[in-house]
Amino acid sequence: MAKNILLDKKDISEKLRRKYDNSRRIWLDGKGEWPISFRLGIPSEKEAQEQVKDVKAWQLFWHTWTGAGDVIWVERHWQILGTQQVPERIVMHNPEQVVSWIGESERWSSATKRRDLILTKWPILTDSISKYYDDLADYSDTDFDRLLNVTTWLFENPKSHLYIRQLPIRGIDTKWIENRRSIVTGLLSGLRAAIDEKTDLFDIMGVRKQPRMVRMCILDTLIRANFGGLRDIATPVEDLAALELSLRAVFIVENLQNGLAFGDIPGAVVFMRMGNAVDIYRDISWLRHVPCFYWGDLDTAGFAILNRLRTYHPHVKSFLMDLKTLTDHEDLWSHDKDPKRATLSLLAPEEQEAYESILSNKLGDYVRLEQERIPWQRAWETIKSLI
DSSP states (O other): OGGGTOOOHHHHHHHHHHHHHHHHHHHHTTOSOSOEEEEOOOOOHHHHHHTHHHHHHHHHHHHTOOSSSEEEEEEEEETTTEEEEEEEEEEEOSHHHHHHHHTOHHHHHHHHHHHHHHHHHOGGGTTTGGGGHHHHHHOOHHHHHHHHHHHHHHHHOTTOOOOGGGOOOTTOOHHHHHHTHHHHHHHHHHHTTOTTTOOOHHHHHTOOOOOOEEEEEEOOHHHHHTTTTOOEEEEEHHHHHTOOOOOSEEEEESOHHHHHHOOOOTTEEEEESOTTOGGGGGGOGGGGGSOEEEEOOBSHHHHHHHHHHHHHOTTOEESSOSHHHHHHTGGGOEEOSSOOOOOOTTOOHHHHHHHHHHHTTSSSSSEEBOGGGSOHHHHHHHHHHTO
8 A cells, every 4th residue: 555655754753763873973973875766656647546645645745845855756657647756755864854854853953063172172182072962961060160170180190099089070979970970981091091990980980989898797795895895887997908807707698687686696797688789808818717607698699799709708618509509498489580590610519419400490480598487496496596
């Protein structure tokens, strides 16, 4: 049917929108092949005869078109309808015509003007600035001025070691920076020609990081006395690493509630809540000289965390992370929605057995047992038996 092939403004708009979405960053770089054209769907004579009214309306619409682009017409010599002028395609000669058609002129104008301002100031960013098209297009004037100010100051002061809160830049705070971390770090990395050398926001900016906090419960009453009787402490890892504690056991648990539930144990502490951030324990060197026991969830993530912890502290032993513990609590299983297979070479044989049983679906559809579901009485008896 003719009405199925005759393209109108809506049809072309959809095509141009897709082209713009896929190419706007290339166009911002001044690249791309021009002109571009789209066929308008010339009907056959048979189709034109079947829907004369639709075809005439289509011809009239494109004949009176005054929008962006040029309509190219051709002659068709039909046996019955005679010679007809029909619109063959519409041609766009530049990005301005495309954005005008799809209502993106204002954003395009903002992006191009701001790109030019940045490249006038920092020509070295020529090959990377287009990736930030949407930021350049959508920032308010205030935020764009702040972006220029913060990039300039940080580039000129690469190792200020100030907290973001201390930066002498009006209108800049931690949230503002973190919400725009991609473009801030991207511009700075480009300016320093160090895109692949650093990926951390704070390292690239040369500012001070917030302290990495570790939460620890002191389970020994005599040790607590040295801390004013405090049992539950959250402290920067650097301060914790500098402590001299006389310990005979350290427990590390993923779950906060499990850690808080520990009773007193002479000569022991428990670290809790770090979950996947176990890399922080790498910096506590005295852990290498104390028996350490790890308890995580019985799932693929829990075993991966244990494996990574052992890259820093190979002597760490796990508890309640074996196949028997898993099968003893079948009624408490849930299912891992995002299982990850990896080579975990540092798992002990009983841990590897449980891990492979989960991955192979031997027990069910990627089953998992969260550590907090294990009855506390059994957990506590196991803990006390370790030392």
